[in-house]
Structures are given as structure tokens and as C-alpha cells.
Amino acid sequence: MKERPILFNAPMVRALLAGTKTQTRRIVKARDLEWMDVHQGLREPENAERCPYGQPGGDRLYVRETWAAPHAYDHLPPRLIPQDARIHYAATEDRGGLLWRPSIHMPRWASRITLEVTGVRVETLGVISHEDALAEGVSSIEEYKALWININGAWLPETWVWVVDFKGLP
Secondary structure (H helix, E strand, O other): OOEEEEEOOHHHHHHHHHOOEOEEEEEOOHHHHHHHHHHHOOOOHHHHHHOOOOOOOOOEEEEEOOEEOOHHHOOOOHHHOOOOOOOEEOOOOOOOOOOOEOHHHOOHHHOOOEEEEEEEEEEEHHHOOHHHHHHEOOOOHHHHHHHHHHHHOOOOOOOEEEEEEEEEOO
16 A cells, blocks of 8 residues: 555545545656557556556545644744644635645645545546546536646646546545
């Protein structure tokens, strides 16, 4: 079993907490596309074993999200904040005046959501189905396209993506 971090924005964290998000798409990096082409001759679902987000059968993802510690720790880097500090989460708390820290800097111990990988596949972004959009925590493919553009800047249907299915752990 391996455990890896994964970043989610506030709306997606809320969907995770509500249990409506059970899937995510992430862009396949060029080096993995090159490997797939060299070793397989084409990009097929069988290449899912290269997925950097883990594999079904025990691999886990811990969610990093925008967060804050009490003001007494504002001057400290994240690694020096005590693990018993009260952590605030931007996705579910409206607390003005806090020093909100980016998700990339969230320590493992501060993560409140752990996911178990239940499936992995490789496909192009444009083949997303209505059921997949629902699993992404939105109500339609058009809403998912808007979300993707907001996060990634453009909707390019030919973009190769990892599709990672997961379930929340208690």
C-alpha cells in the first residue's frame, strides 16, 4: 500500500465531504505519454499501471486543501506547526482574517480526508460520460467542462488524462 497526496479546490472538497465526488481526472504528463508510446505503441487503458495517483487494491490518497492554523503559528513554516494545532479548512469554514495557506503546503497530519483508489484508467478528456461527470461531483458534462477550464485553463478534448476512481475512508 502506498499513500500519496492529491490537491483539491474548495468546491471539490465539499463534494468529497458530501460523498458526491468519487472520481477525478488528472492530465497525463508527457513523460508517461512517451513511455506508453514506446513500450505499448499506443495509449491504451492497460497503461494505467503507470498512474502516479496509485492503483486499486490498497493505495490511498490524502487530500490537500487550503488551510490555516491559529494566528500564533502564522510566522512558522507548515513543517513546524504543532500537530495538535487546531486546523481550519477554507472549504468549510468562513473565517476571515486567517492566514490561509495553499493546499500544496498542507502537511499530511493536517489532512482530514483520505481516499482509497478503487480504479484507474487512461483516456482522452473528451470521452467523459454523463455518469463520469456525476462521479466528478457535478451535475452535467457542461458543468464539468466549466470546472476543468477554471482549473486547467482550456478544454482540449484530445488531452490524455488519468481517471482515478476512489472511495472515502472513515
